[in-house]
Amino acid sequence: NGWQATVLTIYPGMFPGPLGHALAGRALEAGRWRLDVIDIRAFATDRHRSVDDTPAGGGPGMVMKPDVVAAAIDAAAAGGIDRPRLLLTPRGRPLTQARVRELVEGPGAVLVCGRFEGVDERVVEARALEEVSIGDFVLSGGEIAAMVLLDACVRLLPGVMGAQASGSEESFENGLLEYPHYTRPQVWEGRPIPEVLVSGDHGRIARWRRAEAERITRERRPDLWAARAGGRIDNSQGFK
Ligand code: SAM
Secondary structure, eight states, X not given: OOEEEXXXXXXXXXXXXXXGSXXXXXHHHTTSEEEEEEEGGGGOOSTTOOXXXXXXXXXXXXXXXXXXXXXXHHHHHTTSOOOOEEEEEEXXXXXXXXXXXXXXXXXXXXXEEOOTTOBOHHHHHHXXXXXXXXXXXXXXXXXXXXXXXXXXXXXXXXXXXXXXXXXXXXXXXXXXXXXXXXXXXXXXXXXXXXXXXXXXXXXXXXXXXXXXXXXXXXXXXXXXXXXXXXXXXXXXXXXX
């Protein structure tokens, strides 16, 4: 039946958006995944169809109402298979390729997109939402964050990347950033492709790529490098 994503948002018209194009769009058309979008506003109960209210304790902005958001989550869960329920928020655990892989192995995900100052904290507890962040910066809403998460998941679904490697050599998959890539022309603006890559010596090429991946990781992401050295990484995905 395909991997099933349900997105809860007050801007349903934003979907599928970019996910309707290219790899994700073709996979959607082919039925490898399914996207349902639920308009949170449809669960508002007052005559103004309010989804937000002023923050308890005062301060700027508005907060998404717990009753309305919970009703939308319950509608997403109704009759369906049990799926992880994720809330996109800058306060969440940073999304990782490892978590993406786990999600892809499951039946799908329910994604709650915040707006305004975010969602009433009680919904997070009452509906056991897993809080996920896509990085240390603040977006205006959870929709683009949800698209980021879905894009990362969908490309890993069986059959979606086709002949391409399952991504096992990619950045983060083995605790390293990926080595650099080159293609023709052999010399461009006076810059040649590194000699080793045109040598035809596959052993040398593999060693060079490995060394470059290690150098780049050490230089750019001392945090990833330290996690490797400390042996704290998950080796289950083909640590080589
Ligand atoms: N007041 C919140 C805070 O300081 O943590 C920021 C709210 S933000 C303006 C509105 C919504 O955008 C959030 O509820 C969340 O759904 C989404 N959002 C913003 N930044 C995000 C990030 N880095 N990762 C995931 N979602 C994000």
